[in-house]
Amino acid sequence: MRSMRIGESAKRGDARAKAAGREHYAADAYPENLLWAQAVRPGVPSGRVVRVDAAPALAVPGVVKVLTAAEVPGTNRQGIIHKDMPVLARERVLYCGDPVALVLAESKAAAQLGASLVETDIQPLPGVFDLDMALAPGAPLVHADHPGNILARATIRNGDGADALAGCDVVVEGTFSTPVQAHAFLETENGVAWLLPDGGLRMEISTQSPFRDRMEIGHALGLAFDRIHILSPSLGGGFGGKDGATVQCLLGLAAMHAGGRPVKMSWSREESFAAGYKRHACRLHYRLGALRDGTLHCLHARLWYDTGAYAHLGAEVMELGMEHAGGPYRIDHTLIEGQCVYTNNPVGGAMRAFGVCQASFAFESMMDLLAERLQMDPLALRITNALVRGDTNAAGVRLENSTGIKDCLEQVRRHPLWQERQAWQRQAPPFTRRGVGLAAIFNAAGYGGGVRDAAIAKIEMDTQGAFTVHNAVTDMGQGNSSAFLQIAGHVLGQPAERLAVRQPDTRTAYPSGSSSAGRTTYTYGRALITACEELKSRLVNRAGLILFLPNDDDLVLEPGRVRHIPSDRSVTLEQLGGLMQPEERVCLGHFTAPVCGCVPDTGKDFFIGFPHVIFSYAAHLARVEIDTLTGAVRVADYLAVTDGGRVLNPAMFDQQVHGGVAQGIGYALYEDFICRDGRILTGDLTTYIVPGTLDLPDIVSIAATGEVEESGPFGMKGIGEVAMNGPLPAIANAVADAGCGRVHHAPLTPEAVLRHAAHPGFPIVKERSIP
Amino acid sequence: MTNHPSPSASADDPAAIAFTLNNTPVTIQAAPDRRVIDLLREDLGLTGSKEGCGTGECGACTILVDGEPRLACLMLAAQLAGRSVETVESLEASPQGRVLLDAFETHGAVQCGYCTPGMEMTALALLRRQPAPDRDTVRRALSGNLCRCTGYVKIIDSVTRAGVDVKADA
Numbered sequence: 058m059r060s061m062r063i064g065e066s067a068k069r070g071d072a073r074a075k076a077a078g079r080e081h082y083a084a085d086a087y088p089e090n091l092l093w094a095q096a097v098r099p100g101v102p103s104g105r106v107v108r109v110d111a112a113p114a115l116a117v118p119g120v121v122k123v124l125t126a127a128e129v130p131g132t133n134r135q136g137i138i139h140k141d142m143p144v145l146a147r148e149r150v151l152y153c154g155d156p157v158a159l160v161l162a163e164s165k166a167a168a169q170l171g172a173s174l175v176e177t178d179i180q181p182l183p184g185v186f187d188l189d190m191a192l193a194p195g196a197p198l199v200h201a202d203h204p205g206n207i208l209a210r211a212t213i214r215n216g217d218g219a220d221a222l223a224g225c226d227v228v229v230e231g232t233f234s235t236p237v238q239a240h241a242f243l244e245t246e247n248g249v250a251w252l253l254p255d256g257g258l259r260m261e262i263s264t265q266s267p268f269r270d271r272m273e274i275g276h277a278l279g280l281a282f283d284r285i286h287i288l289s290p291s292l293g294g295g296f297g298g299k300d301g302a303t304v305q306c307l308l309g310l311a312a313m314h315a316g317g318r319p320v321k322m323s324w325s326r327e328e329s330f331a332a333g334y335k336r337h338a339c340r341l342h343y344r345l346g347a348l349r350d351g352t353l354h355c356l357h358a359r360l361w362y363d364t365g366a367y368a369h370l371g372a373e374v375m376e377l378g379m380e381h382a383g384g385p386y387r388i389d390h391t392l393i394e395g396q397c398v399y400t401n402n403p404v405g406g407a408m409r410a411f412g413v414c415q416a417s418f419a420f421e422s423m424m425d426l427l428a429e430r431l432q433m434d435p436l437a438l439r440i441t442n443a444l445v446r447g448d449t450n451a452a453g454v455r456l457e458n459s460t461g462i463k464d465c466l467e468q469v470r471r472h473p474l475w476q477e478r479q480a481w482q483r484q485a486p487p488f489t490r491r492g493v494g495l496a497a498i499f500n501a502a503g504y505g506g507g508v509r510d511a512a513i514a515k516i517e518m519d520t521q522g523a524f525t526v527h528n529a530v531t532d533m534g535q536g537n538s539s540a541f542l543q544i545a546g547h548v549l550g551q552p553a554e555r556l557a558v559r560q561p562d563t564r565t566a567y568p569s570g571s572s573s574a575g576r577t578t579y580t581y582g583r584a585l586i587t588a589c590e591e592l593k594s595r596l597v598n599r600a601g602l603i604l605f606l607p608n609d610d611d612l613v614l615e616p617g618r619v620r621h622i623p624s625d626r627s628v629t630l631e632q633l634g635g636l637m638q639p640e641e642r643v644c645l646g647h648f649t650a651p652v653c654g655c656v657p658d659t660g661k662d663f664f665i666g667f668p669h670v671i672f673s674y675a676a677h678l679a680r681v682e683i684d685t686l687t688g689a690v691r692v693a694d695y696l697a698v699t700d701g702g703r704v705l706n707p708a709m710f711d712q713q714v715h716g717g718v719a720q721g722i723g724y725a726l727y728e729d730f731i732c733r734d735g736r737i738l739t740g741d742l743t744t745y746i747v748p749g750t751l752d753l754p755d756i757v758s759i760a761a762t763g764e765v766e767e768s769g770p771f772g773m774k775g776i777g778e779v780a781m782n783g784p785l786p787a788i789a790n791a792v793a794d795a796g797c798g799r800v801h802h803a804p805l806t807p808e809a810v811l812r813h814a815a816h817p818g819f820p821i822v823k824e825r826s827i828p
Numbered sequence: 829m830t831n832h833p834s835p836s837a838s839a840d841d842p843a844a845i846a847f848t849l850n851n852t853p854v855t856i857q858a859a860p861d862r863r864v865i866d867l868l869r870e871d872l873g874l875t876g877s878k879e880g881c882g883t884g885e886c887g888a889c890t891i892l893v894d895g896e897p898r899l900a901c902l903m904l905a906a907q908l909a910g911r912s913v914e915t916v917e918s919l920e921a922s923p924q925g926r927v928l929l930d931a932f933e934t935h936g937a938v939q940c941g942y943c944t945p946g947m948e949m950t951a952l953a954l955l956r957r958q959p960a961p962d963r964d965t966v967r968r969a970l971s972g973n974l975c976r977c978t979g980y981v982k983i984i985d986s987v988t989r990a991g992v993d994v995k996a997d998a
Contacts, residue, residue, distance in 0.1 A: 075941025078876020078916035293942030534940025719979030
């Protein structure tokens with residue numbers, strides 16, 4: 058019997074089925090009599106749709122139908138908040154992945170062949186393909202209703218803003234840029250859909266947001282959202298890229314024209330690279346001022362995010378980056394200015410640690426620049442300025458919740474990898490330089506201000522006395538459903554064998570927000586504790602009735618039974634299950650995440666999100682080796698100390714940290730999604746390099762458990778994102794520490810490093826004047 | 829295990845292809861150029877093997893053919909004739925396979941799970957030819973299998989540990 062106690066590394070509930078190849082993913086659904094759907098994407102980054110001729114496609118054996126914008130009912134507009142993206146483009150294509158038609162066929166091969174034969178006549182129009190082009194006066198507009206190609210613009214001003222730079226003893230300045238990054242989850246975007254006889258729509262989708270998807274599909278296709286039934290099984294990865302409609306509206310459209318047959322759509326890797334969402338490329342300009350003793354005094358930061366052709370969550374990405382622009386430090390005077398800019402590039406959307414990993418590169422590089430200027434130890438400089446609970450952060454928000462960054466930094470300081478760094482550096486082999494770099498990072502969890510961040514949990518006991526958690530927040534691999542089993546097992550005192558989880562089904566679970574923002578275990582977990590406590594007290598009560606006891610005292614819920622301690626009489630859960638009505642065997646629990654009690658007036662022109670109140674923190678250390686002949690950077694050792702409050706499952710905690718660091722190292726060294734004039738140059742895994750086993754070190758993960766997050770289930774807070782933010786700055790700082798120069802532009806490819814080493818002052822990118 | 833005729837759009841007529849699949853002799857009707865990954869997943873209902881890229885880069889589709897790790901997305905049905913094919917579905921049925929599954933489950937190697945079948949098949953081939961490999965050997969052997977979730981640390985832990993357990997059982 059496997060016990061499920063909080064704090065233990067209980068085996069994940071999904072591990073065996075996944076390891077044995079038995080776990081069902083949306084990609085594994087092959088319903089009988091299915092049709093395949095394939096979108097037609099002309100690949101022109103900016104143009105007018107003149108003609109779409111389906112005749113050649115319809116001549117292909119097996120092609121059943123070709124749909125265009127004319128067949129899209131409803132608004133033909135999808136989007137999470139800003140609904141600016143067509144399901145099928147009618148008049149304009151705004152990026153190379155914009156679809157103009159949808160082919161339905163009897164086989165995948167016929168659908169792909171048909172799609173390739175649809176003739177499209179797209180008249181190219183001038184486009185804008187980077188920030189400078191988009192922001193230039195008189196630039197062509199991506200969207201006519203967004204002058205200047207600005208999706209969003211906002212400021213945070215705390216204290217005296219940038220005016221306080223004058224009062225600083227030292228000011229350091231830097232411009233940084235970060236690349237577009239692709240999620241590259243192994244299971245690409247996909248799903249199946251079919252129209253039910255009553256006109257409703259049923260779908261099984263690889264999605265992080267099944268409940269919200271119904272609204273998005275309903276708005277786009279003119280369907281009532283409660284007629285749409287969505288199931289989201291385990292995902293083969295998500296990382297934010299499956300938050301918001303990907304295949305959903307196209308599938309819904311296809312199903313409406315499939316004569317009742319199920320339709321399947323599965324994006325090829327190349328289609329995923331083109332049409333999937335990406336991390337926003339970003340340019341940052343920082344001026345950071347301090348007093349001679351190392352106290353940070355003033356920050357003026359300007360951030361520009363390239364959101365591509367459609368909004369998705371661009372404004373929210375910018376908001377979050379701006380909130381984190383000052384790092385996990387006390388800075389009394391800040392002016393943070395942000396712009397989120399439309400271009401005719403592929404669409405920027407949500408990706409793990411969105412907005413923040415860009416800002417982290419800048420602020421943590423600046424801290425090392427400052428340390429160098431002040432001739433201070435970089436770790437001591439960070440510890441001096443590190444936030445503690447009760448401080449006000451750079452966005453002007455007073456921190457009422459757990460703030461463990463100082464503890465994280467202290468643990469790094471005590472670690473042998475830091476203590477023995479100088480000896481390690483001196484032992485560099487021939488043609489190798491060694492460097493050590495730090496990063497102090499943080500990441501908000503939850504939706505922040507202006508959006509209700511809530512969950513409704515449901516636990517059910519069946520007639521045999523076995524329990525099912527009705528999960529409502531997709532498990533994309535982070536293991537939240539396993540955490541829920543552990544929570545239920547802990548509260549109900551039942552072993553793993555009596556517990557199961559049902560993955561989200563919009564008909565039988567309740568809306569609980571998206572699987573994103575590091576919020577799922579925290580928010581749904583709190584609600585689940587409530588639901589389990591209620592079920593427990595109900596089971597105890599019913600047992601008391603059965604045992605003819607005058608009250609519920611001295612009754613305990615144990616594995617498989619409720620026992621009366623004084624008399625040792627008991628009632629089995631099977632007996633209770635047989636006696637209780639179905640509605641008695643189901644309990645719901647609700648939780649709404651805390652919001653900022655006193656919102657400062659520092660943030661202007663944010664739509665939603667400002668401010669956040671719960672943050673996870675981490676201190677990272679990278680030890681790198683640079684090959685002086687090739688410029689190649691190898692991460693020899695990596696340490697991540699993370700503050701996640703109380704740890705519910707140490708193995709799962711480390712899993713998240715390992716994965717975040719791995720994607721962060723990819724972001725730092727290998728991954729660069731490159732477009733030229735809006736056309737993709739790195740459209741597959743041959744040219745977009747995802748790190749493999751030989752590209753990553755054995756990552757050391759330590760939990761800093763000094764502070765408990767009282768608002769979270771058993772004292773935890775989400776850490777799914779924060780690890781992503783450390784590697785790029787830590788590695789850039791390590792490269793500088795090795796004497797190879799300070800690189801301001803990511804990724805740190807061998808070419809970039811060599812260029813810097815040869816010409817320390819050489820600008821990597823010719824900078825135009827920043828408006 | 830079902831045997832559906834292949835719905836391939838290929839101009840070739842389906843042919844009879846005989847091979848051993850997870851220790852069972854089978855004869856299937858398929859177009860000779862049907863991709864093995866499609867044959868397994870769509871025609872035979874063996875969805876344990878996954879497709880991540882279709883171009884041989886990610887290793888998610890790794891199966892064993894005559895004991896060697898091969899990429900099912902790059903193989904055609906005709907290539908299976910006369911061969912012995914093993915997929916992830918065979919692991920639960922063999923003692924060695926169960927040692928590997930136990931290790932992956934126990935040591936936290938599984939997150940989203942999509943790379944896991946391919947990883948395990950590559951690992952199985954390694955452990956059969958080299959019991960108790962060290963960490964570096966495991967790293968190199970798995971370098972053709974991408975994972976986006978784990979950073980590989982616990983996967984390498986699991987295979988290294990399984991290598992010791994397999995050797996102990998041998």
